[in-house]
Amino acid sequence: FQYDRVTLDSTAVFTQIVSKFHFTAKIIFLPTNIDSRVNHSTKEQVDNLLKKYGVIAPVVYQRNEIKKNISTLEPSKFLQDLLQPTYDFMYNIIYG
Secondary structure, three states, X not given: XXXXXXXXXXXXXXXXXXXXXXXXOOOXXXXXXXXXXXXXXXXXXXXXXXXXXXXXXOOOEOOHHHHOOOOOOOOOHHHHHHHHHHHHXXXXXXXX
């Protein structure tokens, strides 16, 4: 998800729907392409809301390297290093 109004509204609807089904699956929210200038109080409010429904992975901030046409099968060393903490976090939540 992103910290913008449209995405947040749809994420809120998603969490409400999922909560009605009482799934036992772990929900991991992945904030991606985040502008480092995002309002801190907005981020905090959103994070507090989403934490009621799941866990929030480490933020992946906007980078030109991510916007380029990349391959998920063979990511560059830079992208591997950039995304590894997020991948490790999700792996530990799922299999930890």
